[in-house]
Amino acid sequence: MADKAADKAAEKAAPDSARRSERARRAILDAALELIGEMGYPRLTIEAIAARAGVGKQTIYRWWPSKAAVLLDAFTAQGETPQGETPQGETPEGGEPALPDTGDLEADLKLVLRGAVDQMNAPAYDLPARALTAEGLVNPELGAHFVARVLEPGLRLLAERLRAAQDAGQIGRDVDPDVVVELVCGPLTHRWLLRTHPLSHDYADAVVDTALRGILKK
């Protein structure tokens, strides 16, 4: 129980994070993002990151267990504005981020999903996010971190917006908002990752339309 942390520490003398060099940390994260843009994830190496950052390899190994972990931190810390899968709406300073709520669910969803599409099409998001997703597929521990830190926040906002619509009586009580979240995100993610078809605003609109209004004739 309380020993668990102690055990972990006993494994390999945990470094003292108070003495950590912020300069080195920033240089490493920046280098990782630069390099993934220049050579792609598979050819990204810890040695290259260290060299670009002007840092000893050990300084990377001291604080991260793998290049994927470095990249996850780099991606998350990007510009000090960590982004989720879907962009938050307004982030009124100090307040909780929330999705737009104009009362028109369809319009709001389309707005948000079009934003997500733009993000997925932007190399600065696509490259690292795609690499981290790929790594996570095959490495469950990293995958869990990626989902929790990158994806969950956006999905949670979406679920909240849907619950608001449900409270407003726009959605029946028999519909599970969490299922709806996946119903609209799943298809976008599918296209983004698998590249089966172009990922466009039109597609985002079509998904929202089809999902919201149903498929079977009434």
Place this chain on the structure above:
Amino acid sequence: MADKAADKAAEKAAPDSARRSERARRAILDAALELIGEMGYPRLTIEAIAARAGVGKQTIYRWWPSKAAVLLDAFTAQGETPQGETPQGETPEGGEPALPDTGDLEADLKLVLRGAVDQMNAPAYDLPARALTAEGLVNPELGAHFVARVLEPGLRLLAERLRAAQDAGQIGRDVDPDVVVELVCGPLTHRWLLRTHPLSHDYADAVVDTALRGILKK
């Protein structure tokens, strides 16, 4: 020019597939599938495959460009019954495979998607398919092959079944069957790959229900 073929040959003396050893081919594919089960994709190496198959490394490099390509072939050739993302319905010998069509679209979809869920939960499918998906995310060429050979066939069948329903007047003309295919497959794939929640028959049912009948109150 008549030299075009010669040029190609000059690039890398194309091997003569007529003389290819079927014994070696099978041994390599079998070894790849065995080893991915034993050590996982990231630790799978071409050297290990060659050793396990009792084959020289060059024999692998002669016929495949990467370990992912070997695995794709191994996965595809599995039991001589290459499978797509969703299981085919009956495959009456000699005939085209097709999804069940009882006239009840909802029931048919649930049947098919439950089968897909079972498959995704089976390690013999999950491990290689997940590895190939991951590789494909980051390696577009391989990704395209994977989609075309593994995923597309299943998706096409689904689209056909939906078009049949449309022809039967169960689905409006304003709905695009291709979008519907992704609307039901996207969420399943999302859960399968990202492990956000358990992937169960109940979830498959919920996706079908929600997608078919719509979200907004009528």
Place this chain on the structure above:
Amino acid sequence: MADKAADKAAEKAAPDSARRSERARRAILDAALELIGEMGYPRLTIEAIAARAGVGKQTIYRWWPSKAAVLLDAFTAQGETPQGETPQGETPEGGEPALPDTGDLEADLKLVLRGAVDQMNAPAYDLPARALTAEGLVNPELGAHFVARVLEPGLRLLAERLRAAQDAGQIGRDVDPDVVVELVCGPLTHRWLLRTHPLSHDYADAVVDTALRGILKK
């Protein structure tokens, strides 16, 4: 110039030996001797010495330029009774150490060389002395210190004893005592270092006999 000291200080702020921690010094020297016995010279590291001594690495680097220098001090300060290559004879407290002089040169030499043989066969002498010799072979500066502090004193005593014999008329004036010293020490050192044959009392006796009485028939 008065600046000479200042220059030196400017080079690398010479530490103030008045404030030096005797506790740390002893701990370092002890740790060095312990560790060379446990893991041998090549695997002896400054980090290990610091850890064993409970001392910061900088405390070692402040006072010694290399692990060999530490070991040389450790060896020299051993038990506060620094030993030369050959054991001193009686060390009447306060007096100069001198070799035994019974008037019988042959017997005296055998006694002294047998003592040297015993020392070379004792791990507590062999390990550090051998390591320092090895280091000195390849690092002339350290080698000079090692010879001056460890070997020379013993050799000088031997030379004095021989000069006494010469004064007593036992040795001809045409013989150079310094050559004789090497004539008896060389062979012992040869066997000790190169391990060509066992280093025994009998060998010491044989060397003395052969050297003193000559090789050619008279």
Place this chain on the structure above:
Amino acid sequence: MADKAADKAAEKAAPDSARRSERARRAILDAALELIGEMGYPRLTIEAIAARAGVGKQTIYRWWPSKAAVLLDAFTAQGETPQGETPQGETPEGGEPALPDTGDLEADLKLVLRGAVDQMNAPAYDLPARALTAEGLVNPELGAHFVARVLEPGLRLLAERLRAAQDAGQIGRDVDPDVVVELVCGPLTHRWLLRTHPLSHDYADAVVDTALRGILKK
């Protein structure tokens, strides 16, 4: 047991020396000798040897266990004329090497030892031989190889020459030629390795004189 070799082989799949690349072997040995001259033994690294030789590090590790072993081979194979501690006399083609035997032992010994002195003073011999001696002091296994392959042959020749003198009645039967060998080589080696005094032809002569004619007055 006959299994001993098999056991050793079982430890780590012994490489097939029939397929060994002679080109790589020569390049490695040459590079080792070049580099020890350029930077000295302590700063000689396997990586540098590999780089200079245009060879993968693995090719070195495949055939040698340490940089010292490489150097020993390099030194031994030098110009295809491996040299011992003392220079061979004439090596009439095809015949056994032997020391000069003019009937005058003293003159012959001086000739040989002056040659040895010259060799020890030549950097091409001094650097590698000194480094290997140093390594051998601290690594008994390597030391044994060094002695057997580099030193022993020369010492054996010297012993044979002395036995010839003994057979000719120039040396008494009570004198052990092996002790005499060390009596003359020991002092030279002592000066060579420890740099206590300059190593000159005069010293070689003095050693021979003193050793042959004895120290005590007759």
Place this chain on the structure above:
DNA sequence: ACTTAAACGAGACGGTACGTCGAGTCTTACC
């Protein structure tokens, strides 16, 4: 006794080299 500057323990840092692994190519002997 109080101040204060240097030595101290600790250990993070930028580096170099280690010894290993696997990639992909090349060579040899066999069929």
Place this chain on the structure above:
DNA sequence: GGTAAGACTCGACGTACCGTCTCGTTTAAGT
């Protein structure tokens, strides 16, 4: 000419120590 075997060059791995550089914390000299 395809194959099994495996040596080759190359690049990266993750680790070990190097010697330097902060960090507080003693600690001993000089007020």
